[in-house]
Amino acid sequence: MTKTKSRKQLPKSQTGIRGLDEITGGGLPKGRPTLICGGAGCGKTLLAMEFLVRGATQFNEPGVFMAFEETTEDLTKNVKSLGFDLKDLIARKKIALEFVYLGDSKVEASGEFNLDGLFIRLGHAIDSIGAKRVVLDTVESLFFSLSSPHILRAELRRLFRWLKEKGVTAIITGERGDGRLTRQGLEEYVSDCVIVLDHRVSDQVSSRRLRVVKYRGSTHGTNEYPFLIDEDGISVLPITSLGLQQTAPISRIPSGVPRLDAMLGGAGYFRGSGVLVSGTAGTGKTSLAVLFAVAACSRGERALYFCFEESPSQIIRNMRSIGLDLEKWVKKGLLQFQANRPSSAGLEMHVTTIAKAIKSFKPQVVIIDPLTSFLIGNNEREIKGMVMQLMDLLKMNNCTTLFTSLILSGAVPEHSQIHIASLIDTWLLLRDIEVGGERNRGMYILKSRGMAHSNQIREFLLTDHGVELRDVYVGPSGVLTGSARLAQEAQEQASQSSRQQEVERRQIELELMRKTLEVQIAAMRAEFAVQEVGLLKIIGQEQAQEAQLVQERVDMGLSRKADKIPNKRKGSSK
Amino acid sequence: MKPDPAKGKLDTYILRLYVSGQTPSSMTALANLKKICEEYLEGRYQIQVVDLLKNPQLAGGDQILAVPTLVRRLPEPIRKIIGDLSNTELVLIGLDLVPRK
Numbered sequence: 001m002t003k004t005k006s007r008k009q010l011p012k013s014q015t016g017i018r019g020l021d022e023i024t025g026g027g028l029p030k031g032r033p034t035l036i037c038g039g040a041g042c043g044k045t046l047l048a049m050e051f052l053v054r055g056a057t058q059f060n061e062p063g064v065f066m067a068f069e070e071t072t073e074d075l076t077k078n079v080k081s082l083g084f085d086l087k088d089l090i091a092r093k094k095i096a097l098e099f100v101y102l103g104d105s106k107v108e109a110s111g112e113f114n115l116d117g118l119f120i121r122l123g124h125a126i127d128s129i130g131a132k133r134v135v136l137d138t139v140e141s142l143f144f145s146l147s148s149p150h151i152l153r154a155e156l157r158r159l160f161r162w163l164k165e166k167g168v169t170a171i172i173t174g175e176r177g178d179g180r181l182t183r184q185g186l187e188e189y190v191s192d193c194v195i196v197l198d199h200r201v202s203d204q205v206s207s208r209r210l211r212v213v214k215y216r217g218s219t220h221g222t223n224e225y226p227f228l229i230d231e232d233g234i235s236v237l238p239i240t241s242l243g244l245q246q247t248a249p250i251s252r253i254p255s256g257v258p259r260l261d262a263m264l265g266g267a268g269y270f271r272g273s274g275v276l277v278s279g280t281a282g283t284g285k286t287s288l289a290v291l292f293a294v295a296a297c298s299r300g301e302r303a304l305y306f307c308f309e310e311s312p313s314q315i316i317r318n319m320r321s322i323g324l325d326l327e328k329w330v331k332k333g334l335l336q337f338q339a340n341r342p343s344s345a346g347l348e349m350h351v352t353t354i355a356k357a358i359k360s361f362k363p364q365v366v367i368i369d370p371l372t373s374f375l376i377g378n379n380e381r382e383i384k385g386m387v388m389q390l391m392d393l394l395k396m397n398n399c400t401t402l403f404t405s406l407i408l409s410g411a412v413p414e415h416s417q418i419h420i421a422s423l424i425d426t427w428l429l430l431r432d433i434e435v436g437g438e439r440n441r442g443m444y445i446l447k448s449r450g451m452a453h454s455n456q457i458r459e460f461l462l463t464d465h466g467v468e469l470r471d472v473y474v475g476p477s478g479v480l481t482g483s484a485r486l487a488q489e490a491q492e493q494a495s496q497s498s499r500q501q502e503v504e505r506r507q508i509e510l511e512l513m514r515k516t517l518e519v520q521i522a523a524m525r526a527e528f529a530v531q532e533v534g535l536l537k538i539i540g541q542e543q544a545q546e547a548q549l550v551q552e553r554v555d556m557g558l559s560r561k562a563d564k565i566p567n568k569r570k571g572s573s574k
Numbered sequence: 575m576k577p578d579p580a581k582g583k584l585d586t587y588i589l590r591l592y593v594s595g596q597t598p599s600s601m602t603a604l605a606n607l608k609k610i611c612e613e614y615l616e617g618r619y620q621i622q623v624v625d626l627l628k629n630p631q632l633a634g635g636d637q638i639l640a641v642p643t644l645v646r647r648l649p650e651p652i653r654k655i656i657g658d659l660s661n662t663e664l665v666l667i668g669l670d671l672v673p674r675k
Contacts, residue, residue, distance in 0.1 A: 101637040103654075108668065109640070111602070111660035116594035117626060117638035124630035146640060146656070 010217045013061070013133070013169040016054025017047065018359070019236030023212055023221040028193055033160050033170040035190040037181045038197030043208060043229055044173040045070070046082070047197065048135040050233045051171055053084045055133045056094035061169075063133035064125040066098045068141040075099075082233050096125045102145035109148050115155040119162060126168060134163060134170040140184050149184075157189050181213070192216045198224070207346035210236050226348030228356065237352040237389075248272070248450075253365070253400050256295030257288070259469035260428075263445055263454035269426050270450065271364075272398045274391050276371075276420070278405040279430030283441050284462055285404040286310070288428070289367045290319050290326065291467055292402050296365040297329040304363035304399075305337045306354060308373040312337035323465040336361055342373045347386045350374070354390065358397050366394055370404040371420070387420045425449045430460060433472075433481045440481035443469065459485060587611070587619040587669070588648040594641045595627045599658045603642035606659035614671050644668075 012026035021027050028034045028051070036044050052063035067075055075097060076086045089095040098121060126134065139159075142152055163170045172190055174182030181187045187194055194214040200207060209224040227236040252267035261268040269275055275292075277285045293303035307315060315337070316326045329335035338357055340350065358366065368390075374383050387403070394401045403424070421427065427446040432439050441460040445453045458469040459481045473480035473488045480488050591607055593600035604623060611619045626633050626641065636645050640656040646669055655668035666672045 098634070100639060102639075103637075107640075107654055107656055108664050109657040110655055110662075110664040110668065111606075111657035112599050113640040113642060113657040114599070115639055116641035117592060117633050117643060118640075120594060120626045120630045120641075121633045121638070124633070142639070 015051050016058045031167045032192040033190045034193040036195045037174040039176045042197040042199040048171040061132035062094050062129040064096045064131045065135045068100045072097045072099045093129045098125045134168045137173045228352040256291035257467050265451040273425035275402045275426045276424040277428045283430035297334040301364040303365040305367045307339045308342045366399045366401040368403045372406040436484045438482040585649045590622045590645045592624045592638045592643045602658040
């Protein structure tokens with residue numbers, strides 16, 4: 001933490017528990033006690049223990065665990081299942097476990113006493129390992145084994161003050177009481193930070209939640225946050241604290257179907273966007289989802305596939321039929337399946353699980369198949385909340401997510417999804433087209449934010465080499481698909497070839513015409529030549545006759561003693 | 575009813591008083607304990623005083639929380655009495671010197 005920040009905020013002690021540090025803005029108040037309360041089995045002890053173990057292993061802050069309820073052996077065993085090796089930490093003087101045995105019956109007090117014994121034991125444990133963190137679990141048990149509650153109250157007050165003076169960051173756990181946070185009202189003494197854990201069941205599904213009730217001198221998330229206890233300890237999911245601050249990438253990610261990319265402005269989905277593929281049963285939603293995942297894997301990216309209705313091996317088997325080998329990618333570690341029944345946990349728990357998986361696997365592509373299996377009763381609003389949380393989470397991690405969603409046949413597709421439609425960036429609709437005694441698949445883009453996209457319905461074909469999108473024919477009888485489309489295609493092809501033949505035929509005809517014309521021209525030329533010769537001959541004769549006549553006239557004149565006319569021509573003067 | 579004198583004579587009481595320094599309640603407790611022992615266990619008791627400030631590691635062994643705490647090490651079973659032992663009746667009950675009601 002920087003200096004400027006610590007001036008504004010209290011110094012904090014990081015818990016190392018996923019999510020909790022985000023909610024509390026950096027951890028628990030350093031050097032002060034924090035109260036963690038909740039009902040039985042809500043995870044108080046575990047949270048406290050994880051705080052210590054993480055402190056010892058990650059932040060080099062040794063810790064003392066003072067147990068009033070569980071023995072050292074039990075505790076060691078219990079947390080071993082979460083991967084914490086207490087024995088080793090104790091041997092390395094990172095953690096000290098102090099079990100306080102309170103006996104079975106109440107101890108009567110004969111006169112005044114104080115809890116110096118407890119102080120000394122705790123102080124000794126703290127000093128022996130140089131502890132910076134302390135857990136008292138559950139200090140309230142003292143009230144059940146020692147009489148004189150008024151002395152105990154005063155002593156607890158002194159204890160918390162003493163812990164503060166020691167400068168240790170402490171967690172005090174307390175059982176939830178009637179109408180109060182704890183049975184003995186510890187919240188009145190520990191007033192710096194109070195965290196309430198809750199474990200509730202609704203619709204037969206249990207969910208754990210955490211809420212920071214109070215954090216003196218610091219801002220904190222005030223909502224109830226779901227949390228998860230699994231083999232890695234606790235994870236809190238601060239979903240509702242996520243904002244809409246994520247930047248929108250402009251790069252694109254191919255959908256796995258080239259023709260679909262073309263429909264989406266030529267480049268596929270936006271990276272980090274949410275894609276919804278909805279359709280009635282058997283329209284190819286899963287196939288489209290798997291193709292998207294496989295496309296990512298073949299680019300060397302990681303894809304995380306959450307299946308809620310089919311087992312991974314079932315999907316792997318089924319996808320072989322369209323020529324997709326998923327096993328290869330699973331083996332390469334690029335594709336990971338996470339199969340869960342939707343009813344196995346509450347919605348938040350699923351979000352938490354998904355968040356955890358995303359954090360550890362760091363996928364570029366996430367598939368949720370199908371979203372609608374979460375619909376139990378009338379929980380659409382909760383689902384919307386869940387999708388909103390998921391979208392925020394996924395966008396923050398820059399994952400492109402594809403949700404599939406089942407539409408009940410007969411329902412208006414736009415209506416059944418109304419609640420999540422506004423959260424989705426690209427929405428593809430797969431639908432049955434029944435025509436000519438066939439049932440074919442059609443696909444169109446209902447919306448796609450921020451990109452030019454095709455408004456065409458395409459026929460969606462599942463082939464042994466993936467998905468193909470084909471143009472459909474819109475004729476007087478409606479949209480043509482399947483064999484009707486094939487017939488139409490054949491017809492089109494036939495008419496195209498006949499058109500071509502016609503052209504060829506006309507070209508030949510033209511050639512013929514030209515040739516005929518040329519022959520005619522030649523014939524006419526020949527005729528002309530003949531006539532020309534004839535005519536020239538006649539012209540020559542005519543001219544000769546004319547000359548003859550002139551000569552005769554001259555000769556006549558001569559004979560009649562006419563005037564002498566100079567005559568060039570030496571006629572036949574006899 | 576008085577304790578069985580025959581049995582009582584056989585038992586030697588080993589009593590350990592845990593205190594934290596020379597506080598008034600520690601002093602009071604020790605004084606009260608001595609008085610009770612002289613009166614009820616004359617000649618067959620032994621008092622060990624453990625100052626936890628000097629020997630903090632000893633607190634865990636007898637599971638001491640409150641101070642002062644009187645622990646009856648012997649005879650078995652181990653019994654604990656907390657407080658400055660000003661309530662003699664409770665001390666006697668706690669040490670099984672008078673029967674529990």
